[in-house]
Amino acid sequence: MHGPQPTSKHPMEGFPQVSFIKNYCSNPNVIIGDYTYYDDPNGPERFFENILYHFDFIGDKLIIGKYCAIARKTTFIMNGGSHGLGAFSTYPFFIFGSGWEEGVPEKHLFPDVQDTVIGNDVWLGYNATIMPGVHLGHGCVVGAQSVVTKDFSPYSIVAGNPAKLIRPRFQNDVVDALLQISWWNWSPEKVTRNLKAIVGCDLDALVNAQ
Structure with missing residues (x-):
């Protein structure tokens, strides 16, 4: 699911x-x-x-x-x-x-x-x-x-x-990164795979998310 x-x-x-x-x-x-x-x-x-x-x-x-x-x-x-x-x-x-x-x-x-x-x-x-x-x-x-x-x-x-x-x-550099990532535009499947990084503030994982 x-x-x-x-x-x-x-x-x-x-x-x-x-x-x-x-x-x-x-x-x-x-x-x-x-x-x-x-x-x-x-x-x-x-x-x-x-x-x-x-x-x-x-x-x-x-x-x-x-x-x-x-x-x-x-x-x-x-x-x-x-x-x-x-x-x-x-x-x-x-x-x-x-x-x-x-x-x-x-x-x-x-x-x-x-x-x-x-x-x-x-x-x-x-x-x-x-x-x-x-x-x-x-x-x-x-x-x-x-x-x-x-x-x-x-x-x-x-x-x-x-x-x-x-x-x-967040700090400006984190905000800039989050806006660049724009995870809200990901598919539901990709969001699900990366939920721990989203809620756990793992920026590196989000940058490299698959």
């Missing part, structure tokens, strides 16, 4: 609160990698309920890599929740119509629309909030109840509101 099937909705026998969330996704603007799981006793549907202000007409995407661990109540605020700050009022008059249609601010007064991108092997802690357009590098860890308002480089540990860098997980 080479680990659970990525197509399994509940990969842990007798523990249905853990779901490989890709298998529940029907929104083309939400892209989730294999083996990424969401842990919530109230069911996998809660994951999608917590992607807020994600409107088709805006076109932004939520992209989450492989092998991510996403805790209960993790929330993604998408670009539809952003109000322009450059006009005299942030109130969205135009969305109500009824004579207010002309109250659309100039495009340059709106925030830029950017995809939200979560790298591979990222851990998002309980009740974390990810704001629009944030990019989290591979291997990042986000502390419980943090609010992530900006990008963080790979293998950063971040926490707080707003989230700040607590420390990098």
Whole structure:
């Protein structure tokens, strides 16, 4: 055997609160990698309920890599929740119509629309909030109840509101090597053969992995 099937909705026998969330996704603007799981006793549907202000007409995407661990109540605020700050009022008059249609601010007064991108092997802690357009590098860890308002480089540990860098997980040379190896792109068979090196921090073995 080479680990659970990525197509399994509940990969842990007798523990249905853990779901490989890709298998529940029907929104083309939400892209989730294999083996990424969401842990919530109230069911996998809660994951999608917590992607807020994600409107088709805006076109932004939520992209989450492989092998991510996403805790209960993790929330993604998408670009539809952003109000322009450059006009005299942030109130969205135009969305109500009824004579207010002309109250659309100039495009340059709106925030830029950017995809939200979560790298591979990222851990998002309980009740974390990810704001629009944030990019989290591979291997990042986000502390419980943090609010992530900006990008963080790979293998950063971040926490707080707003989230700040607590420390990098590894030295720069190790991070560079891990990014070069990109084990998350290996076949399941190769990952299985090299699990001890992955969890045991055996960088030399990963570099020479077969």
